[in-house]
Amino acid sequence: MSETTELLDLYERMAVIRRTEKAAYDLFLAGLVKGTTHLASGHEAVAVGASAALRPDDYVFATYRGHHHALARGATPEACLAELMQKATGLCKAKGGSMHLTYAAGNMLGSYAIVGAHLPMAVGAAWSARLRGTEQVALAFFGDGATNIGAFHEALNLAAVWKLPVIFVCENNLYMEYTPIGAVTAADHPAADRAPAYRMPAQVVDGNDVVLVREAVATAVDRARAGDGPTVIEAETYRHYGHSRTDPATYRPAEEVERWMKHDPIDVARARLEALGVAPDSITVVDDRATSTVAAAIAAAKAAPDADVAEAFTDVWADGGAQWRV
């Protein structure tokens, strides 16, 4: 695949995520998505760039802000939106919801809504790959807020001590929920600055440049597959929406928002495409296809049947059931 073709593909993946997140936002306002959502608009380059550096059999663990990670690993917009809309065709049969999108067929092994909890899981998946003698790696996406919870530190230490093939990718969007991360963290770079304490290399990267993210993760993946252990990557990015559905994010300075909106990951990728000589019309074709893809996904999700109420009592146990007594 040529550089141009590959970048166009990454661009399209980001465009689909952006439109899916916009659909989630609109469908919520229309009353068709319930509960809450933590949208990842603005974070697309981290998910798409990192995923581009992975093999299909590598493992990914994500957070409650994880729509983009599921999509980047191959979940369809239709299945994701259907899940948010409580449909039987949802990615998790409408039993998980926005915060738990999981696409095990793509080894995307879950979105977890307890901050930091999935980092030790990624360590365990990497340990498993070692035990089974595969060359798989495990990658955990997490927010800057997760760097102050114990599980983050336990995971980094164990991964380093056991020299496991793990890539810890922090999406530093500058805010842990509503609070500037710097106000509550004794480190300038909340993830990267902690890595040396665990004898682990770290790289801070522009998380809004899909090419730079892919390169940074690819380097870390190479280290991991070579048996040289884990890496921390801190990808600096920015949320286009608030923390969750109810948050208008008025605590963010206007000039900061403006600066980051001018550094939109999709615009950055477009500029790279244009610099490679791709005609604007060719990019428009991709944009239009992304729009059609998501429009069709919305229509299909709306038309899908509601969750099957019998599913409330399946999948507790491996036998498929929920029997607790004999």
Added chain:
Amino acid sequence: MAGVTVPTDVITYRAAVAEGIAREMRRDASVVCLGEDIGAAGGVFKTTAGLFEEFGPTRIWDTPISEQAIVGAAMGAAMTGIRPVAEIMFSDFLACCWDYLANEIPKVRYMTGGQVTVPLVIRTANGGGLGFGAQHSQAVENWALTIPGLKIVAPSSPADVIGLMASAIRSDDPVVFFEHKGLFASKGPLPPADHVVELGRASVVREGDDVTLVALASTVHTALAAADELAASGISAEVIDLRCLIPMDLTTVLASVGKTSRLVTVEENPHQAGWGATVVSVVVDEGFELLDAPVRRVASANVPLPFADALEDQVIPTTDKVVAAVRSVVNY
């Protein structure tokens, strides 16, 4: 020719833990252990003694004191083709990684619509009787019972340790395996090589006609001692070893109450929200007509575990307390 029989067919509860794990590790290469001091040290209770020597460092992994990393890594490994057996040294320390037992391990299968399976065992030393005080002596099996999605095992004998360990490790569901500290030195018959005890099958360890005592782990022995004492005064107690809290074998309990018409639970966990409350609620719901007397629960008092032996005896179930409870329902 008469001769001394060397009791090679007897094993301690402590050694049965390692034996049970070793049998499964020999038959399934995907079984791997992790925990604090479980390797060359053989475990602080010596319940993993010999495993490191037989299976080596690629299957027996010493960890830092990082309970979240231990069970979190076990979960990630279980989701990806390994059958981890994780040790949490004292059950009190489960609180340090409770997120994984409450929010992650039991829920991930369900909330992903069945996309992932988590075949792991979390072993832990539970219960009092050794004078370790309030943070190393608790019986916390009822903590696990509050969480849908965990299977819960608590054996009372070496043979059951081995048979239930086989089922727990082979289970495709997460299992919390409570080993009782007060029973480690106890001895019993070494079961044959193929010994497997199905999860969710209670055992009637003593038959009787006048009262049903439902017990678990250490309290099976308390209940049996009480049954001996009651027999001397003509009261015939049936003792049921529940063996597992989930699946909970209420069929065996209800059948026994159908015969005896009286029920006493004997629990080491605190009375407040102890497992006996669940047993009793089902029996009074589905077996109300079977009962000829109020049910009684003998459980630990609702206080932290004290250190001194004399104080601990005040709090935990004792033979005397069980005997008194049985007399009260028999004389009702």
